Amino acid sequence: MSAVLKVRVWRGGARGAYREYEVPRRESQTVLDVVTHIQRALDPTLAYRYACRVGMCGSCAMTVNGAPRWTCRTHVDKVARDGRLAIGPLRNLPVIRDLVADMREFFDKWARAQGQFKGARTRADDFERIAPGSEARRRADAAIECIGCGVCYAACDVVAANPGYLGPAALNRAWTLVNDARDTAQGARLRAVAGDDASLACHTHMSCTERCPKALSPTEGIAGLKRAVARAALQGKL
């Protein structure tokens, strides 16, 4: 292990450039540790985003040596090549400054995919009984742990080619609700995830599944949505 890491960091907005810094190498050092060291010890003007530091909040995702990753749980050992790192903002999103991407479009698409739960019960009603082992519940469970980090969205080549595409995270969220027996907005949701800018645009490259730090498979959920919207269209319910 060399004593110093050579780290190229994106500075500026969309028309910025990489700037190189030298960061002391430490045991068990994460990429977020590296960025934090640069901001605290070398250049306080560096803008980046983080909150929990333990892989729960989904705010620290960046492009590390060409691939989107959650930086708080990415060890330098795993990603540095010859003691070098290149750290940039997430792809497929506008750059606000340095390592901070504008996440508005990403989360607006969750809303467009009808990612909100809509129930019919009130607090006066009894709980809905959902069998934990039911097929729909297991499908929802497999997709529910998304932390909204945007890694899948940055990894997706369909988003890059078609900026209107809802993207893996929004569709994954819709898939959890399609499998939620309590939800009452299924018709509107299927309409939202049908069509050229939604689930049907997915090319099944599986970059989202490859990169998801929570090891989810948005591709599988999107395939489920394709089947659901195809069925609805053939039955005249779309």
Add this chain to the structure above:
Amino acid sequence: MSRRAETLLWVAQRASAAVLGICVLVHLATIIYAVQGGLSGAEILARTRGNSAWSAFYTVFVLAVAVHAPIGLRAVLAEWLGWRGRARDFLLVSFAVLLAGMGMQAVSGVIG
């Protein structure tokens, strides 16, 4: 185009792909089998002319191509050139008609 129409196009492309998968295999297997001992154009025509089974098979093949290719091209034009809308779809309907017309002309030429 409505979301239902877009979805039905998607279904049509998947269904035609399934048909094409079988058609291409049968077509290739037939070619490999038929040309083993050398085969002239006249010998091919002698076997295909008036054969209603081959006529039905290649008609299905051509129609599946005419459905499948334009829908795929529709996504390619949108993603690579950013071309969407009615003008694109009109052009692709024309392309589908052209494919079907030329394909059926070939079928009638070989099977007659």
